[in-house]
Amino acid sequence: MNKVIRVDMSQLTVSVEPVPTRWAGLGGRGLTSTIVAEEVPPGCHPLGPNNKLVFAPGLLSGTPAAQSGRLSAGAKSPLTGTIKESNAGGTAAQQLARLGIKALIVEGLPAGDTWYRLHVTQQGVSIESAAELTGKQNFAVIDKMIDTYGPKIGVMSIGVPGELRMCAANISVKDPDQKIRSHGRGGLGAVMGAKRIKCITIDDAGAGKVPIANPDKFREAAKIFAKSLLDHPVSGEGLPTYGTNILINILNEAGGLPTKNFRYGQCAHHEKICGETMHDTIVARGGKHKHGCHAGCIIQCSQVYVDKAGGYITSGFEYETIWGLGANAMIEDLDDIAICDHLMDDIGIDSIEGAVLLSAAMEAGIIAWGDGKECQRVLREEIGKGTPLGRILGNGTASVGKVYGLVRVPVVKNQGIPAYDPRAVKGIGVTYATSTMGADHTAGYTIATNILKVGGYVDPLKKDGQVDLSRNLQIATAAVDSTGMCVFIAFPALDIPESFTALIDLINAAYDLSLTADDVTELGKNILKLEHDFNIAAGFGPADDRLPEFFSYEAIPPHNAVWDFSDEELDAFWDF
């Protein structure tokens, strides 16, 4: 990856630059956050001319290493106001890497009302009219681009909510089977919409393989790394069999499955929506219970969920979405939840934010609790079309809370809190509160250690050790998010020493480096700190690293736990 491409939407020009030395050792989140921190004024309006949208493959993207096909997108988030990195599978990371594109930076805003699309090839980037695509949702955009460029084309697109700059809008990425993966969190689709880019297509025809400095060493490390993934019970067995939705029963058992907008920690109908039921349903109907989000994935935690007649409903059907609609919004029918998931893919909104905001709409009395059909209508007819109600909802959970005057609004830095109750699983609460991204379980997934007992065990109901746990995981995750690796490599990396060593060997072999584990930790720390510095300059301080007040006075059954960290305890997170 030897070039950086800048697209200036104010001037409608494209320039190709060599990679500055200071960016050479960075990829993925490390690179997107560095570029945003260097080039975006922290106080700027996220939808204004001074924000930039940055895409960067990880350091290992495009290589044959397992799980390395994740793409990072970064910007100042219109949802949170913080710096934001959101990563996704799909084909784009590997295609950009093969084209040698270290980063694609989109700047400025076009004058006038014209919509554009970008087409990325070996020849560079062209800016085309997207007049025929506006008003279309994602699957229609992908179909149209496949018609134009053939089935191998990479596509990143936004639906109507993105065009309308809604803060829940994501950026959808076509996967190898024409399904959709998402840069979900933080409203990056709205940033793309503000820049009036409907989609970005990537044609890597003619591009060679990604160069590997030491192929033998790389092959050997890749083998050990892959074996560790298959050997670990979570990545080798649990996820491939039940998908991430294996977590419904586990969290319900732990009393940490937020139910009815975070009122309860257990859900009476958990068996109807759990991973085991989902697996059996898929198998019985002839769907696929294993599916990878990118070429080279050997975990295959995705699936193809089909209806009773075997027809496609959705893919990439994740625990957090199923939790949000199933337990938190009380929808009991998994098919209804699957249709909602498909609709969120199609219109292009984050399915975590989407699930949490639909629960908030129920809290506000807009939708009846558990009414899956009405959720589908709201997604299709309101959010998907940008009615006033649709815009309120499509701007996220915090928007619903604000506009309807709610007090029980589960957000941190305006981003919806995902599928793990912070009172019953206190480590993840520390992550929600302190993450540079707003409430984000993936930023420091303490569930691994609090609940799954991966990498040791820290009692989820006690405060002891949670800040350290979250800090260590957030540092490690920031580094992993820079490699292009999927976050689930953390399971073997935390438990199997050779796995983590092999990951470092992969980077060393690819780039002829001699990084150590300490270097990786240092990278993670640096990323967190530069993101934190950006946020501070944007106006965030310790008082923003807090959970919503109601967690402190509403005890959650069955443990009747409250959120009880002091300000000092939380602020100690940044002591490193």
Added chain:
Amino acid sequence: MNKVIRVDMSQLTVSVEPVPTRWAGLGGRGLTSTIVAEEVPPGCHPLGPNNKLVFAPGLLSGTPAAQSGRLSAGAKSPLTGTIKESNAGGTAAQQLARLGIKALIVEGLPAGDTWYRLHVTQQGVSIESAAELTGKQNFAVIDKMIDTYGPKIGVMSIGVPGELRMCAANISVKDPDQKIRSHGRGGLGAVMGAKRIKCITIDDAGAGKVPIANPDKFREAAKIFAKSLLDHPVSGEGLPTYGTNILINILNEAGGLPTKNFRYGQCAHHEKICGETMHDTIVARGGKHKHGCHAGCIIQCSQVYVDKAGGYITSGFEYETIWGLGANAMIEDLDDIAICDHLMDDIGIDSIEGAVLLSAAMEAGIIAWGDGKECQRVLREEIGKGTPLGRILGNGTASVGKVYGLVRVPVVKNQGIPAYDPRAVKGIGVTYATSTMGADHTAGYTIATNILKVGGYVDPLKKDGQVDLSRNLQIATAAVDSTGMCVFIAFPALDIPESFTALIDLINAAYDLSLTADDVTELGKNILKLEHDFNIAAGFGPADDRLPEFFSYEAIPPHNAVWDFSDEELDAFWDF
């Protein structure tokens, strides 16, 4: 004023307490801000159980001193998230003062769906059912309370937007002529709505006069003070003749009249909406061009604006409202603007926020520029009834901007910027940026010195001296807001030495004190600092003391001025 009354809406109980010594020398804003700072957790949800709504008459309220009938209301604001004081005329301040009530503190939230009203008499406060009032707008509530208690009853009420906890909702206060004055800014009506209090009635029957320690000294000072008000050209001539709307032509001439959502500094149709036209229209139609918002007002800047047949349209028809609808939203017909003003009184939303948010709705394409009839429909049918669109709008300018993905959103700390362009009148920009209240011209009205040349002159287009000017005025205003005096006493106080001395003499005579000018300055400084400390603890920092980014890159004609203060220059505001 010898007692503090607490109403606990969680328990539905009332308690009467003596005035703590530390509160004895405080009134109005000084007292509401002190109580909020002492008792409200800065991180609490403004609509949750831990916010408090505090009413406090000023130190001189209820006395015969001219202009002393203002009432302060304070809370943590749901609009801005900051501490908030908003003061209003009407009869309530004087009635509470006569009843000896130094502060009325409403705490907690009731369980269940019942609506309540409070009735304040010499016997104390009773909590009554308000079942028959819910869903009614303000004039209907006032009528109903007059039917119940007679025409002298004091009423503070909220309309439907307040019931629905919209952030633009104000608290309306009945004036001596059954017209409406407002605790306008900051969404305090939503706090009252969250506490499920539809209205507060005050019956001061049987209450004696407010005690004056030294009546002779008081009478003498009052005479000098009143004379200075009548002698000054602004308070004695300009305001009584043309009302505050005298400013349309003055600001237009200065190039600081924000037009079409802050695109231009001059408005082509200014003659149609200016104070002179308004005055002539009122006189020709047989309305009243002079009117006081409270007994004892001798400026009489209000008016009764009538239609062609002489029928009442509105009162308290202020420059900021007329600017917002007339220039900023481009409505050319003063009658249409007056009807909007009446509707905002009736449904109970801040008429500054209302005017700015309607302009934002035009920016978003929801309403056509200048369409006054559609604004009336939107106020009546959407905001007044709480439709989804109405809630978006009723939550204020920032809400419209967020939900519709706008970049040109004139707010500071989410509060709409009022009627003076900060690029062309830079002193007021410093006030908007640094005020503890969000964008608020009254917090430090530099227009006096920048434009009206009261208290000296500081060139509005240059940066020199603006921070000092704004600081001095903000300190003085915080003190004046504690006396119960209307802000317009500043005009003589700034220009006529005896006027300011007389104000201090009034307080000294009333309470048998020997305050000096330095003491008053110290009081103002203390208030600002405790408000600032509250905001910092609530998560606000220097990065929040900024104007919206677009003011820095969009030059405003005719001066083609941009907002060009550095962070350091603005942060120097707090060096005192």
